[in-house]
Amino acid sequence: MKSFDEIQKWLVEQSERAHKEGIRHAGLSGTICENLLMLELRKSVPKLNFDGGVIKFCKGKINNTKHDVSKQIDIIIYKGKPIYDIFGTIVVHSSQVLGAIEVTKWTEPKEFRKVVSSLQREEAELKNKSKKKLRLFYVTFRASNNLRPSKFKSHIRHGYCFYGRTSGSYPWEARWKNFSIYAGQYEKLVKDVKKLI
Numbered sequence: 001m002k003s004f005d006e007i008q009k010w011l012v013e014q015s016e017r018a019h020k021e022g023i024r025h026a027g028l029s030g031t032i033c034e035n036l037l038m039l040e041l042r043k044s045v046p047k048l049n050f051d052g053g054v055i056k057f058c059k060g061k062i063n064n065t066k067h068d069v070s071k072q073i074d075i076i077i078y079k080g081k082p083i084y085d086i087f088g089t090i091v092v093h094s095s096q097v098l099g100a101i102e103v104t105k106w107t108e109p110k111e112f113r114k115v116v117s118s119l120q121r122e123e124a125e126l127k128n129k130s131k132k133k134l135r136l137f138y139v140t141f142r143a144s145n146n147l148r149p150s151k152f153k154s155h156i157r158h159g160y161c162f163y164g165r166t167s168g169s170y171p172w173e174a175r176w177k178n179f180s181i182y183a184g185q186y187e188k189l190v191k192d193v194k195k196l197i
Contacts, residue, residue, distance in 0.1 A: 004187035007044075009179065011036050011186065012163045012171050015105060015141045020170060029105040033141050034074045037103055041075070044190045047197055048098065049078050053090035055097055056083060057129045070126065075101035077135075077196060098196040099135035100126065107140040107161070109147055116155050135196060139189065148181055158192060160185045 002010070015033050018025075038050045055070040062068045069091070077099040082090035102122070107115060115138065123136040137158040140147075145164040152159035163171055163182050 004044075004190065005179075005183050007040055008162050008183070008186035009171065011040060012141055016170050026105075030074075030103065033105050033139075034103045037101070037139060038075055040186075041190070041193065045193050045197075048193070049080075049082075050075050050101075051078075051082065051085075051088070051090040051092075052076070053082070053092065055094050055100075055126070055130070056091055057094050070129070071122075073100045074103045077101065077193060094130035094132075094134075097130065097134055099137060099193070101137040101139055104138075104140045105142060107143040107147055109144050112147060112151075112155070119156060135192075137189065137192065149185055160189045162186065 011033075014036055015029070018028060018032060034052055038052070041048075041050045052072070052074055053076055054072055055076060056062060056068065057070070058068045076090065076092055076097060078092045078096045079098065080092075080096045082092040082096075084091040102119065104115075119136060119138055123134070126134045126136065135158060137160070138152075138156050139160045139162070140152075141162050143161045143164055147161060148164065149159075149161050152161050161182060162185050163179065
């Protein structure tokens, strides 16, 4: 069985494969990261469900107002069966939802303040609409080297950074020489998600 750090390294390496092949598309990179993370979280926390989609807040029929459903969420953490599962994209009622994960491939220092304020707004909106506190997690697969996990922790209570930049090289080329700074981030995410059970 792989250790948490081996899983974390694998996640980062796999997220870079498309880029190495010359495919530099932000939407595709984001989808790859979301799918990789869902795949591993399903194995690491089998008591919960992890899917991308929207949260339904109303009790009856959806009337397509902004109060009926959330914006699209990268990964929804929930229990039970979704209301709809449309080819892997789900609609789940807020009563089943325990939290959500926003996923990015890269986080740069100039974007960090925007990320923090956006997460605060999103968490407040989810809490207001669902009438309960929903935990919002933020995962970035890679970040500029001056955005280390300690900086994430000081600004984002549930923020996790899997790896930094190593002189423009791919993680497998850098031999993970700086990994110790980021080690334990996937394990911490799994432990924090398990607290929702």
